[in-house]
Amino acid sequence: MTMRTLGGVPEGCRERLIAHYGPKVQDWLDTVPSVLGQVAERWNLSLEGYHDAGHASVIATATDPDERPLLLKAWADPARYRHEIRALRLWAGGMTVDVMETADDHAVALLELVGGRPGGSDWRQRETQMVAGALHGLHIRGRAESLTISLPLLSDYLRFEVLPRIEKRVLSLDLGQWAPLVEDEFHALATLKEDPERSTVLHGDLYRENVPFDRNGHPRLLDPVPMVGDAAFDWAFWTVYYDLDRETKQRLATAARISRIPVPVIAPWCRLLSLDGLLYYVDTGDPRAPQMTEVLSFLSARGAGGYA
Structure with a gap:
């Protein structure tokens, strides 16, 4: 079943972002579920749920129509979004996570889910x-x-x-x-x-x-x-x-x-x-x-x- 809405941002994530950016970020956090729903509709994604990690962004897992697992990442700071996407595109080609889509109007990007799951695979030889x-x-x-x-x-x-x-x-x-x-x-x-x-x-x-x-x-x-x-x-x-x-x-x-x-x-x-x-x-x-x-x-x- 396709889901294009999520509930509120997990409390742990809210606390980390407020600690990082201050109380001013709370209004932005309240808009995140709606923003993720909008970009999921734009890119024809099914939202799976939040991945409660990070101190400067909100992350959710999603799948495309081919059931490929992906990550949606929403940045609280548009400048940090621009810098990160700029660097990832510079390095593209197998050494970093791939950028699939970007929404500059919302500072949101669709990213490859490395290893098919948050945290990647368990294969860490050498x-x-x-x-x-x-x-x-x-x-x-x-x-x-x-x-x-x-x-x-x-x-x-x-x-x-x-x-x-x-x-x-x-x-x-x-x-x-x-x-x-x-x-x-x-x-x-x-x-x-x-x-x-x-x-x-x-x-x-x-x-x-x-x-x-x-x-x-x-x-x-x-x-x-x-x-x-x-x-x-x-x-x-x-x-x-x-x-x-x-x-x-x-x-x-x-x-x-x-x-x-x-x-x-x-x-x-x-x-x-x-x-x-x-x-x-x-x-x-x-x-x-x-x-x-x-x-x-x-x-x-x-x-x-x-x-x-």
């Missing part, structure tokens, strides 16, 4: 090497377009968002036993510089849940927060956040081998991201703070990693 290879392929393709594609700049993101919030939290939080480590890493940030020779289109959000595998065992990157900047940033994000405090050393070594960016170049970017993450976890009372401390200690000039 996962670290396969994901590193896919990320390197994205960077190669993005490098050719980095001077012409209209996307936010990593330099602006660092200057206006990351570094100010790090400084604010360093000055305001009670860091207890972690204070010496944080102080050392905070002062080391002054030496971090981008290399224009490594500039490319970055994925920017390389958590494991954003890298499903298809039925053939290939990783397909999705949900980017694309920017143009130093490829070392993406390799550092993948090293730190892909599977927090698990196989960090192995990912760092693989990143250096595949990208040909030396470990001592990637590691300071890892330390920046680890410091930002630790301060966020402390500020929000997140139980992952000790795990992030372990990662930062390993990478620190003061720690056993020795990758300063």
Whole structure:
């Protein structure tokens, strides 16, 4: 039976989007069921239900007349929609999720459902090497377009968002036993510089849940927060956040081998991201703070990693 209406957005999704965007997003959330119904009719889809995931969009599963499983994604921020679709189309061809249709008037896109189900298939053989290879392929393709594609700049993101919030939290939080480590890493940030020779289109959000595998065992990157900047940033994000405090050393070594960016170049970017993450976890009372401390200690000039 064809269904082209859904009930209200799941409460967990509402809470995450309100936490991310503030109370102003509530009016938009109230319109989502109607908007999804409109695009489902436009594209002749049957809506299946919501997929309760993500912090910046609402996602629903659907099928087309051939019973092919698909995803509908509605963005609260039209600019984020434009940037994500622009990057996915740049990378199209097997390394990322395919974009099937777009509705610019609603900031909604119809996407391939990788592996036929949310989260992708269970086939993840040689996962670290396969994901590193896919990320390197994205960077190669993005490098050719980095001077012409209209996307936010990593330099602006660092200057206006990351570094100010790090400084604010360093000055305001009670860091207890972690204070010496944080102080050392905070002062080391002054030496971090981008290399224009490594500039490319970055994925920017390389958590494991954003890298499903298809039925053939290939990783397909999705949900980017694309920017143009130093490829070392993406390799550092993948090293730190892909599977927090698990196989960090192995990912760092693989990143250096595949990208040909030396470990001592990637590691300071890892330390920046680890410091930002630790301060966020402390500020929000997140139980992952000790795990992030372990990662930062390993990478620190003061720690056993020795990758300063």
